[in-house]
Amino acid sequence: LPDGVNISKEARSAISRAASVFVLYATSCANNFAMKGKRKTLNAGDVLSAMEEMEFQRFVAPLKESLEVYRREQKGKKEARKDKDKKADSEEQDKSREEDNDDDDERMEEEEQNDEDEVDN
Amino acid sequence: AEMAAARLSGTENRLVSLPLSRIRVIMKSSPEVSSINQDALFLTAKATELFVQYLATYSYKHGRGKEKNALTYTDLSHTAEECETFQFLADILPKKILASKYLKMLEKEKRDGEMREDDGGEEEEDEDEA
Numbered sequence: 001l002p003d004g005v006n007i008s009k010e011a012r013s014a015i016s017r018a019a020s021v022f023v024l025y026a027t028s029c030a031n032n033f034a035m036k037g038k039r040k041t042l043n044a045g046d047v048l049s050a051m052e053e054m055e056f057q058r059f060v061a062p063l064k065e066s067l068e069v070y071r072r073e074q075k076g077k078k079e080a081r082k083d084k085d086k087k088a089d090s091e092e093q094d095k096s097r098e099e100d101n102d103d104d105d106e107r108m109e110e111e112e113q114n115d116e117d118e119v120d121n
Numbered sequence: 122a123e124m125a126a127a128r129l130s131g132t133e134n135r136l137v138s139l140p141l142s143r144i145r146v147i148m149k150s151s152p153e154v155s156s157i158n159q160d161a162l163f164l165t166a167k168a169t170e171l172f173v174q175y176l177a178t179y180s181y182k183h184g185r186g187k188e189k190n191a192l193t194y195t196d197l198s199h200t201a202e203e204c205e206t207f208q209f210l211a212d213i214l215p216k217k218i219l220a221s222k223y224l225k226m227l228e229k230e231k232r233d234g235e236m237r238e239d240d241g242g243e244e245e246e247d248e249d250e251a
Contacts, residue, residue, distance in 0.1 A: 001181055001192060004122055010194040015173055017212050019139075023147045023171045024147070025209055031154050042148075044160035051168060055206050059171045066167050067160060070136055119210070 027051050137166045144169065176200065176207065 001007075007015075027042070029050035034042050044067060051059045136195025144166045148157055176197065181187055183203075196219065201210040 001177055004190060005181065005187075006189075006191040007177075008191065008193055011192050011197055013161075013196050014197050014214055015177060017213050018176055019169050019173050020147055021210060021213055022169055023165060024151060026168060027148045027151050027154060031151065035153075035178065039183070040224075041156045041158050042154065042161040043158045044164055047161050047164040047168065054209075056168070056175075058150060059168055062171065063164055063167055067137060067164060068161050071160070073136065 025054065029053050135202065137170055137221045139170055141166055176210075179204065179207075 027046065029047035031040050033046040033049045034040070048060055048063060051057065083092065141162055145157065148165060157228040172207055172240060177192060180200040181192045183192065184199060186193035186196045198214045198216050201207050201214040202216065
């Protein structure tokens, strides 16, 4: 919105509710695509298909771009771990992976991410 | 690549501003959904961000709030009612109505119902303006 535009409390609350409804609608729609593909896990393609179905095609291109950046970012974290491994044990790549202590935090982060894919319900 | 990632994860230039954990909770509340891939979670969050921007700017552009340099609830409600893309929001963004008008509508419906049943002679209560 242009600078200086006021948004009433009521409008803010309404937008917040609208966002929640949007997530639910998008999820339900994406899930239909996943089920069509006989998959139990929602993936990126399902969400993009949902956007088209919901008539938000305008989002698809910017979403794809953001996804690229996000994936590179995630990959960058992995590479950073690999690089640290290389440094810890200059030439011998195979040993270093076992002996890694410094990157427990990053590794835990990745494990957490994997957990998110598991079924909670 | 590391520098770009660092820049992106700084508070001002986050790749997405909505919290992924919260989005995930809402997605999981859907009974048929079993699991969600990381990319899908990210895309949903990003899409919601784009949606909020779209809803706000559309409503502002087409609404009367801008006469007072504001985005109002009424602007949002109009958008839900008038724009097909946003019609799924119509139920949660209902039009506001004066309580007195609503009471009159109820009274009228009641009277119409009674007339059909041939029930004459009922006293009408005084209308109270809310």
